[in-house]
Amino acid sequence: MLKKDSKKILEKSKSLGWVLEPDAKALMKLQGLDIPDFILTNSFEIADLFLKACDGPVVAKAVSKKILHKTEHDAVVTGIFSSDHLKTEMTRLQKLDGCENILVEHMVKGLEIIIGAKNDFQFGPVIVFGIGGTSVEIYNDTAIRMAPIKPEDVFSMTQSLKAKEIITGYRGRAGVNMEILAHLMVKFSNLIMELENDIESVDLNPVICTKDGCVIADARIILQTS
Amino acid sequence: MDLKYLFKPSTMAVVGVSTSQDNHPANVIYNKNHLRYPVKTFPVNPKGGILNRETLYPSVGNIKEDIDMAVIAVRAEYVPKVVEQCIQKGVAGAVIISGGFAEAGNLKLQQRLVDMAKEASFPFVGPNCLGIYAPDHVDTFFLPGERIIRPDRGNVGFVSQSGGVLVDQMVKFAGQGIGVSLAVSIGNKACIKETDMLDWFDQDPETKVIAFYIEGFEKKEGRKFIKRVEHCSKPVVVFKAGKTKKGIEAVSSHTASLAGNYRVFSEIMKQYCVAEADSEYELTSFCEALSCYPKGIKGNVGIISLSGGHGVIAADACELYGISLPEIEKETMNTIKDKLSPEIRNIVSLANPLDLTGSSVDSDIVTSARHLSRDTNIDCILALLIPYSPGVSADIGAKLSQVARNEGKPMIAYVPNEDKYKIIIEGFELNNIPVASSVEGAVMMAKALVRCRPC
Structure with a gap:
């Protein structure tokens, strides 16, 4: 059953037609999925404290009801190490159309994959999986399964990708932790089944995967228009 | 109902x-x-x-x-x-x-x-349909008997949204000697839909393979179909039209059904081991292969040919369809070599494909098929039989069928579809061994077995 808090998130996003990134990630977290440490603020001082407390770089993103595709609006800045850089970018992001808040989060490194869902006309909820990032449409190296999926499906989906070795590891590079990935995708597909009547599509892109785990670095949920 | x-x-x-x-x-x-x-x-x-x-x-x-x-x-x-x-x-x-x-x-x-x-x-x-055709029983197609070619009674159940495609497919089935239990043109499928037909054929003792020509499903109908497929005890073949944008436009104006995103369709068919045929030729090959072997294979094929060229053509087609040609065990090769006729022992190519050359005789082919079947790396035999050389007898079909039945591994044959070679073809087909009329067709049959493999 969908948690009360999850329902609240969907309810308040209905008029917008999609769920803002912080809320979408909160929904994933309620389901027990990993998201990076983050703060949501408009204060540079608080953001700077967060940066200093972080062991490594941060990402800053504009949270705006008017910006659905952040990359297209230059609303994401990765690799912020210094306070100066953070300040300049925060100031710039705050001027973007409709910017309400700045999401500052720990920058996770690893392989970028996409885990998505679509409410298909003929088959209902389906899960999409492949190499992620901003060029997914170009490569379109994805596998699709009808939800809910089983852990075995995650393995067969990986095997069907052209880029399967990038996920399983090649040339001495460690692959992705398949058990954690399978666990994440099964949980995600269960969530999608519960949201069947609410959602149009969901993008978790990128999900950053390493040999130690998988973290959802960005999430977008498009709701059904009734 | x-x-x-x-x-x-x-x-x-x-x-x-x-x-x-x-x-x-x-x-x-x-x-x-x-x-x-x-x-x-x-x-x-x-x-x-x-x-x-x-x-x-x-x-x-x-x-x-x-x-x-x-x-x-x-x-x-x-x-x-x-x-x-x-x-x-x-x-x-x-x-x-x-x-x-x-x-x-x-x-x-x-x-x-x-x-x-x-x-x-x-x-x-x-x-808006042609209705039903059950060989030797009933025929509601409004096409004069003298104008159509009808398949005999057999074990393929076929369902089509399009009446024209159904009739055309009947001609193809008849040409390949594939029989049908019942063919149904469901037209606008207002009442009886694909899912109902799946249930009917699943319990129908005369049907061994269930094949569909599908243009599109209605809302969530695809999910219902798949849920039934999950519990269906027989292999299911689908041929989907409306894959491209133009195709989809044609479908929409044709049958009032909405074709969805083709990739979703195709991937889900794979997920649930429905053998999706990529063309009408494949549809025919798939039905024939699966009516003989409902269980499916992993896709490790051993090829026996009587000419180097046929082996290479088959190997290329296998590569294209994602079917592997594993290496033959040393022991298998030695056993085969020992038993081959002395005349060919030193000219054959003992590999996969196994080229027995045009000088081979029945016993060489039979021996090779027997021992290749016993090789644990191989789960299906393709026997490419070109019956032009004098060493190949008219009994080769029946003889190889016995090997296949004894060894229990699927065998698929290629024999040119000519009246002259009917005795060889029937030697296979009457013993439930599928015969393709081209090398590629034989590989397509193997592809069918791979596609319907239980996940």
């Missing part, structure tokens, strides 16, 4: 038989069933009259005997009334040939039929 009387009727009424138009669909249907099929057929026309010295019944209600099934071929606006009469009479189901419903924008008229049928538990096929 009990579909038994609809698909296996003993008595049938044909409504709409004309006293003036010999080519009227109802006349064609009445004539062919009345004259050539065991089903007892009654002609009906509300205006009555006489046709070929027989009196037409003004309504199904006037027929004294119980009627299992009615074929309705009257103008769309009269169909509800005929359906009502059928329900009153206690007819067990109908095939509605008439067009002019959802496909012509008359959704309300079609919905009226659906509502009537639901209330009375009265199953019907169509509207």
Whole structure:
């Protein structure tokens, strides 16, 4: 059953037609999925404290009801190490159309994959999986399964990708932790089944995967228009 | 809904038989069933009259005997009334040939039929369809018998949204010697849909393979279909049209159904081990292969050929279809070599493909097939038999079939489809070994077994 808090998130996003990134990630977290440490603020001082407390770089993103595709609006800045850089970018992001808040989060490194869902006309909820990032449409190296999926499906989906070795590891590079990935995708597909009547599509892109785990670095949920 | 009387009727009424138009669909249907099929057929026309010295019944209600099934071929606006009469009479189901419903924008008229049928538990096929063909039993296709080529009775159950594709596929099946248990053109599929047909064929003892030509599913219908497939005990083959943008436009204007995103369709078929055929040729090959081997294979094929070239062509096709040609065990190779005729022992190519050369004789082929079947790396044998060389006898089909049955591994043969070689082809086919008429066709059959492998 969908948690009360999850329902609240969907309810308040209905008029917008999609769920803002912080809320979408909160929904994933309620389901027990990993998201990076983050703060949501408009204060540079608080953001700077967060940066200093972080062991490594941060990402800053504009949270705006008017910006659905952040990359297209230059609303994401990765690799912020210094306070100066953070300040300049925060100031710039705050001027973007409709910017309400700045999401500052720990920058996770690893392989970028996409885990998505679509409410298909003929088959209902389906899960999409492949190499992620901003060029997914170009490569379109994805596998699709009808939800809910089983852990075995995650393995067969990986095997069907052209880029399967990038996920399983090649040339001495460690692959992705398949058990954690399978666990994440099964949980995600269960969530999608519960949201069947609410959602149009969901993008978790990128999900950053390493040999130690998988973290959802960005999430977008498009709701059904009734 | 009990579909038994609809698909296996003993008595049938044909409504709409004309006293003036010999080519009227109802006349064609009445004539062919009345004259050539065991089903007892009654002609009906509300205006009555006489046709070929027989009196037409003004309504199904006037027929004294119980009627299992009615074929309705009257103008769309009269169909509800005929359906009502059928329900009153206690007819067990109908095939509605008439067009002019959802496909012509008359959704309300079609919905009226659906509502009537639901209330009375009265199953019907169509509207806007050719109906059903059960060899040696009943045929509601409004195509004169002399114009079509019909497959014999067999074990493939075939369902098509398009009547034209269905008839064309019947010709292809007949050409390849594939028999059908029942072929159904479901047209607008207002009442009986793919899922109902899947249930029917799953429990039908005469059917071993269930094949579909699908243009599109309605909302969430694809999910329902897959849920039934999951519990179906027989291999399922699909051929999807409307994969491209142009194709989708053609489908939308053709049958009033919405074709969805093709990749989703194709990936889900794979997920649930439905063998999706990529072309009509594959559809034919898949049906033949799966009617012999319902269980599927991993896809490790061993090829026996009598010419180097055929082995290479097959190997290329295997690569293209993602079928692997594993190396043959040393032990297997040694055993085969020991048993080959001395004349060819040093000229054969002992690898995979195994080229026995044009100098080989029956016993070389049989020995190779036997020991290749015993190799644990191999789960299917492709026997490419070009019967041109003198060492190959007319018995090779029957002999190799015995090997396949003894060893228990699927064997697929290629023999040129010529009358001259019929004895070889039948030697295989009568022993339930599928025969392709091209090298590529043989590889397609192996692909079918890979695609329906239980996940």
